[in-house]
Amino acid sequence: MATILVVDDRATNREVARMTLDDGGHHVIEATEGDEALNLARRWHPDVVLADVVMPGMDGYEFVRRLRADRETATIPVLLYTANYLPEEAEPLAAAYGVTRVVAKSADPDELLHAVEEALHEVPNVAMAPHEVATEHLRAVNAKLVEKVLALDESEARFDALADVSPVGIVSGDTALHATYVNPRLADITGAVPADLHGHGWLSCLPPDQADRLRREGLPPDRASFHGQVTLATGQRWLQITLQPVTENESTGFVATIDDVTTLVEAESAERRRIAERFDSLARLSGAVAHDFNNILNIILSFSEFTQEAVRDAIGTTLDGPTAEPMLNDLDSIHRAGKRAAHLAHQLLTFGGREVVKPTVIRVNDVVAEVRGMIEHTIGSQITVATRLDTGAGYVLADANQLSQVLINLAVNARDAMPHGGRLELGTSPARNPAGLPPGEYVHIAVRDQGAGMPPDVLERAMEPFFTTKPLGGGTGLGLATAYGIIRQASGDLVIESEPGAGTTVHIYLPATGLPMPPASAPVTAEVRGGRTVLVADDEDGVREVAVRILRRAGYTVLSAANGQEALDLARRHPGAIDAVLSDVVMPHMNGPELAAALRDVRPETPVVYMSGYAEPLMTGPGVLDEGVTVVGKPFTRDELLAAVHASLTTPAGAPQMTS
Known part of the structure; x- marks a missing residue:
């Protein structure tokens, strides 16, 4: 196991080198700059020194020159570890100082370990006279300095271009939160001249309580976000600030972005208001509907009770005109209330664009x-x-x-x-x-x-x-x-x-x-068609019973089913003809459109008439039905139902019929 002295001003570079050398079984000591490394070299006399080339104060070449100038450390093998020079750029001067090898920081870890083994078995050899080495050193450093200055100029120009067109404000400064740079966008957001944003001026972008806390506590150790409404020269604005410390060994400053999110916040607030208004409208709508329907239901329930009492009192007596008149009046009140409810339901469907129309x-x-x-x-x-x-x-x-x-x-x-x-x-x-x-x-x-x-x-x-x-x-x-x-x-x-x-x-x-006016059509009458058979399907017992009674009184033979599947089974079993099907739209097990589709295989010539209080499942557009679809709207009258059934029996297949 060899002792390796790693010299680099960046902690992350030292850590990477330490991990590689530890894996190779070596003992590592560290130095952050040249003078510290020279003292450690004299004290510990390491087996190999691994030094960065570009360091503040004393670069790698100057470090090697001083190492070689001291008789105590002159024979220590040195490897240069660089990310700024290419190995072929650094090797001539490195060889002149007796450096064993130049290793790129991007090289594979095995290459670094191999270079250490090579250095352990070689004796350093200084190839140039001191004055020649100094001249070559100066030439190499100057060449790299020019290269880095040009690269820095290009990088700064690119940063300036990006910052100028940035959609967010950008500010940077020191550890005391004093801004030394602001981009044009920040001036646009705040309405202030850039000079007024330098120093602590940029803190006006934070709500006062957050700005005071930041001044009091100083630069946070990690990224921090701030959000709030502030008063600027441009008015009341909502700003989102992200503050990022810039650290390397010690904190060296900060970078912050300031995004004007006023439009977004106002849009979100407007959407919340719209949602609240929508709920308020729905609450008023439901309250008004409940109010009107409760009034109607009160009429229906009360007058039906009056009628029931009158009928009970009339049992065993002769029902003459004077006795029947109050009952008929009560029934008329119930009938009028039902018509009011139907009209209100139609109005609600019309308002929602869900009423069947006949364009x-x-x-x-x-x-x-x-x-x-x-x-x-x-x-x-x-x-x-x-x-x-x-x-x-x-x-x-x-x-x-x-x-x-x-x-x-x-x-x-x-x-x-x-x-x-x-x-x-x-x-x-x-x-x-x-x-x-x-x-x-x-x-x-x-x-x-x-x-x-x-x-x-x-x-x-x-x-x-x-x-x-x-x-x-x-x-x-x-x-x-x-x-x-x-x-x-x-x-x-x-x-x-x-x-x-x-x-x-x-x-x-x-x-x-530009469509032509249609020819006038004869009105459809509710003609009684005795001897015809109609299959009625509705899961609501009361509605099904009403339809069955109306059709039977009109002379039709009626088959009754409580849902679509039951109606399909009846259609398959019935030995005679079924001239029409009267079906609800929404039913359990099988709905009306599904029943109609299944009947096309069983009885393809049988027309289907739908009855529904809400026919949207049958619509192809706002209130528009598929061609050939017949709907009688609930609640329906005797004449409306008979007219719809009669029309289905007398209209050629595929012709549109709409009754409501």
């Missing part, structure tokens, strides 16, 4: 003219209704009934906004590329009133479901929400323009179409 090519001017005729004599004599119809306003693909509903809702709102009378105008015109919609040709409908107008806070919430400024009982707050849902479902947009004292204009934009 056809319609001429907008015709719809507006028809609506004017409907409202002119019902909206109130104090309101003057006028139209301004542009003949260039063409055709759109929309549900005519729903568009009429939108215009009527807007007319009612306009009337309520003009309690003392005024003018209501419905206008049309062609439009191109309206804001917020895909580029193209559109038809513009404007509904203008001379009412009081809306302040900004009301205008912002005007289309929220159940939001209303009308007095209690004056409206549900679903009119504008429903209108907005209908127009959006037709791929259009509804925009409200209003100012206090200047009235309100509602702008509707619908995509224009």
